[in-house]
Amino acid sequence: MRRRSFLTALxxxxxxxxxxxxxxxxxxxxxxxxxxxxxxxxxxxxxQGADTFRIPLPARGHAAAAHxxxxxxxxxxxxxxxFALVLNCATGKVMARLHAPQGRHFYGHGTFIADGxxxxxxxxxxxxxxxxxxxxxxxxxxxxxGEIPTHGTGPHEIRRMPGDVLVAANGGYxxxxxxxxxxxxxxxxxxxxxxxxxxxxxLDKVExxxxxxxNSIRHIALGRDGLVAFGMQWQGDPxxxxxxxxxxxxxxxxxxxxxxxxxxxxxxxxxxSVAFDATRRQVAISSPRGGRVQIFDDTGGxxxxxxxxxxxxxxxxxxxxxxxDGLGGLTxxxxxxxxxxxxxxxxxxxxxxxxxx
Amino acid sequence: MRAALxxxxxxxxxxxxxxxxxxxxxxxxxxxAARHFAETADALADAATADCRAMSLRPAYQDAxxxxxxxxxLGFGPLEQDGRALxxxxxxxxxxxxxxxxxxxxxxxxxxxxxxxAFAEVSIAGRGLMALERVIHGDNADYGLDDYExxxxxxxxxxxAAIAADIRTDWAEHAQLMLTAGTADNSRYLSAKEPEQALxxxxxxxxxxxxxxRIGRPxxxxxxxxxxxxxxxxxxxxxxxxxxxLAALRDLAIHMSDTPIPVTETAFETAQQTxxxxxxxxxxxVADPQSRLKIEILQQQIRAIGDAVRGEIGGGLGLxxxxxxxxxx
Numbered sequence: 001m002r003r004r005s006f007l008t009a010l011x012x013x014x015x016x017x018x019x020x021x022x023x024x025x026x027x028x029x030x031x032x033x034x035x036x037x038x039x040x041x042x043x044x045x046x047x048q049g050a051d052t053f054r055i056p057l058p059a060r061g062h063a064a065a066a067h068x069x070x071x072x073x074x075x076x077x078x079x080x081x082x083f084a085l086v087l088n089c090a091t092g093k094v095m096a097r098l099h100a101p102q103g104r105h106f107y108g109h110g111t112f113i114a115d116g117x118x119x120x121x122x123x124x125x126x127x128x129x130x131x132x133x134x135x136x137x138x139x140x141x142x143x144x145x146g147e148i149p150t151h152g153t154g155p156h157e158i159r160r161m162p163g164d165v166l167v168a169a170n171g172g173y174x175x176x177x178x179x180x181x182x183x184x185x186x187x188x189x190x191x192x193x194x195x196x197x198x199x200x201x202x203l204d205k206v207e208x209x210x211x212x213x214x215n216s217i218r219h220i221a222l223g224r225d226g227l228v229a230f231g232m233q234w235q236g237d238p239x240x241x242x243x244x245x246x247x248x249x250x251x252x253x254x255x256x257x258x259x260x261x262x263x264x265x266x267x268x269x270x271x272x273s274v275a276f277d278a279t280r281r282q283v284a285i286s287s288p289r290g291g292r293v294q295i296f297d298d299t300g301g302x303x304x305x306x307x308x309x310x311x312x313x314x315x316x317x318x319x320x321x322x323x324x325d326g327l328g329g330l331t332x333x334x335x336x337x338x339x340x341x342x343x344x345x346x347x348x349x350x351x352x353x354x355x356x357x
Numbered sequence: 358m359r360a361a362l363x364x365x366x367x368x369x370x371x372x373x374x375x376x377x378x379x380x381x382x383x384x385x386x387x388x389x390a391a392r393h394f395a396e397t398a399d400a401l402a403d404a405a406t407a408d409c410r411a412m413s414l415r416p417a418y419q420d421a422x423x424x425x426x427x428x429x430x431l432g433f434g435p436l437e438q439d440g441r442a443l444x445x446x447x448x449x450x451x452x453x454x455x456x457x458x459x460x461x462x463x464x465x466x467x468x469x470x471x472x473x474x475a476f477a478e479v480s481i482a483g484r485g486l487m488a489l490e491r492v493i494h495g496d497n498a499d500y501g502l503d504d505y506e507x508x509x510x511x512x513x514x515x516x517x518a519a520i521a522a523d524i525r526t527d528w529a530e531h532a533q534l535m536l537t538a539g540t541a542d543n544s545r546y547l548s549a550k551e552p553e554q555a556l557x558x559x560x561x562x563x564x565x566x567x568x569x570x571r572i573g574r575p576x577x578x579x580x581x582x583x584x585x586x587x588x589x590x591x592x593x594x595x596x597x598x599x600x601x602x603l604a605a606l607r608d609l610a611i612h613m614s615d616t617p618i619p620v621t622e623t624a625f626e627t628a629q630q631t632x633x634x635x636x637x638x639x640x641x642x643v644a645d646p647q648s649r650l651k652i653e654i655l656q657q658q659i660r661a662i663g664d665a666v667r668g669e670i671g672g673g674l675g676l677x678x679x680x681x682x683x684x685x686x
Contacts, residue, residue: 078684237451241452261481261482262481310681326679338544
């Protein structure tokens, strides 16, 4: 039986044509949305904003992880969710359903290492209250093959850096699947940005000053030469106008954004997404609560502000950004703002994910 | 026959979908509000130019703050540029930046107050109505014509008038953007729905601001009320601002709806009556269990306006707010 299923899998592999992102219409970005009829779907989008595919989702998504070469996306439920779907974006079929193991829940983000063979998922060991990265093998039918620590509490986004180094945003507070939306341990939180080897060794860790320990580090984007931008969510009074974006390179200190005070206060203490542009010389953060995107140079100097209600999704677009919002707007912002698509009733969810292939 | 009659009767009772009247809201609510604030700010600058002592400025300051309450809820568009809303009124201010900035300027007798261009570069916490309140209602409000505070107060008033005039001009332009939404060269409003959405979100956000900030800040917690976190309490404005805000929001709600909004109007009426009946200008009663309850009731009634607006205006228009902004992570 075992041998037989192995052979079947082998044969299927030998016969099936190897698919690429071109087979899914060569999308530039992936985004999840709620549609006018209240259902949810994952979309592939061209750089002009046209749909290349639409795959229904059973519930509201959070982010997706795009495979580097194959047209496969892992769609995560909202945190603290316990399942994720592996979707074949060329056929629209669900290839696998990943269930978080007992005692773990997903945080809604993931990334691929090992040339796309290992999917890494940010997770919480909610008894111990410790962050984990779940490891899943694509070549072994999406079997869970292990887990490593994030060296912090409440990891949210994780990203792959060159050499399969994982950088994890350890947000500092915990969640529990029994009480979605409740933040646990905020009073004691101590967030960090941790660099972890694929074996789970801590390579580097950065914490901010004690006065900013309520700033939950949650989202990450990668710039030039190992530069990491991180977006934060302030758990104190939103009117305090604290910095919400930091830049860090291993071995150096973290540098915080230099937003004008009125823009910092208008961000409502909340960053939903962070992205570098394609030149990786500019970095953007979005605040759906503040209805604005802030754009910085790669030293944290403030360049400009873009106003869009309920804005959240960001992805690189040349010398600028794709920007999506909960009201159906998808725009490209570089020297000017170019509306790409306006679909009434389609509410774009938190994240836009670039397809690298 | 009887069934048919009954169904006609039932149909008549069903709420009709509301229509948004963007043109009406812009022409009859927004533009008059921008004009009125510009006029009151101008009068404040005139008063300060004639006599910058506190006693001379206080009435015009109150009028300008009143004018601001008619406009401040329209937080999108011209008020969103260059931090104008916070420059006009730097509040809430949990870090005490207004006090620190004003104190610093006065202690140094900083000559930056002597030229409008230079003053426009001062930290926004040292400009606007809240800084002016510190000067004319603070501990040194008995300053004389030759004192630094007098020049400072004048600089704030002149600066405010300039900002208010710019907003009035920009609103005339922005109104055109709202009324040409969805046309090819309009990159601000991508569809006809967006200006409706902007007005709707402004209305809901302002209702929340009244409940959560104007009342919620001084309320603090039962064990730790914070009456001195109330908005502009030194000039006796906390309750007045809530009353004026509710009146302005009701006016916006009426103008942006093409159909009657009886549920919303009743909710406004209830809250406004409670606000009128309160006799506590500074909301200092948050620290007393009995009077605290009355303020809490007002807070709940204001939140109920939000529910009515969501159901009656938002539901009818297919407008929602906060797909992402109300969702975490």
